[in-house]
Amino acid sequence: MPEENTIIPESLRNAIGVESDPITYEIEKGHIARFAEAIGDENPLYSDEIKARNSKYGGIIAPPTFYRALRPGSLPETAESPFTRNLDAGSDWEYFEPIRPGDRITVTIKLADVVEREGRLGKMIIITRETRYENQLGQIVATQKTNGISY
C-alpha cells in the first residue's frame, strides 16, 4: 500500500516502540481468590492455602490470566488510535514463572506494531501492544501480546 493512502497517522507510526511508565502492583491473596471466583475456577491452588502448600508450588499462585487485573499505565497520546471505536481482538500469552501473593509485579506496555487492513467494517487498523510483567526478583514472569482493532 502506498504511504500517501494510509489511514495510519504518521505520529502513530513514529510511536512504534514507545513504552508506558512502569506500574508496580503488590499481589494480594484476596485479589487472586476473588479473580478465580470471578472466572468460575475452583482450582484450590488459587484459594486454598493448605492444599496449595502441599502442592509442588508450595503455596498459592495466580490463574494464567490474572495479569489482566494488573493494568498497565497509559501510552503517550501519539501512541493511541485516532479512531474512537476499538475492539479487543485477542491475546497471546507466554508464561515463565508463577506469581504468588506478596510478589511485586511491574507492568510495562509497549506499542509494538500498527498495520492497516480492509475488513467487514471498512478500513481499520490493527494495533499490537506488548505487555511485560516482571517480579521483584527481576524475572520476567509473563508477556502478553494484544491485538486491538480500531476503526
Next chain:
Amino acid sequence: MSKETLYWDDIEEASEVTPLPKNASSQLLVKYAGASGDFYQIHYDVEFAKNNNLPGIIIHGALKNAWLGQLMTDWIGETGMLRKLSCQYRAMDVPNEDLVCKGIVTKKYKDGDHHLLDCDIWLENSKGDKTTPGTATVELPIRD
C-alpha cells in the same frame, strides 16, 4: 492433589483435551468486571450495550480467555505447566448460554529436556460455532 497426573507419554497427537462447560450469569460478568478492573459498560448495562448496536450485554473477551486457560490447567493438573496461551475473539458470546471450551492435541514434541504439547483450543457456543479459537502449549512430566 487428588487428580491423577497426566503424563506426556500417554498423550498422542489428536488426543482430546477434557472439555470444560461454562455458562456465565450476568452476575458473573459483574464479578469479572470488579475483579479485573474492566468496567466497560457493554458487559453489564443492557441499555448501554444496545446503544452500541449490540443485542444486549456480552461476555468479556478476557473472561473467555480465562476459561480457555482453565481448560488447559484443569487438564494438565498441578504437575503440568502452561507455557503459551492465545486466543482470538472472532464472535460475541452472551450470558445464560451453554458454552463449552474444547481442545485437541496437534503436536507432541521435545525441546531439550522439555516435553511439550501444542493444542488447538476453542470456545464453542450452543450452535456449535467456534467463537473464540486459539492455541496452547503445555509442558508435561514423563514417566520414570
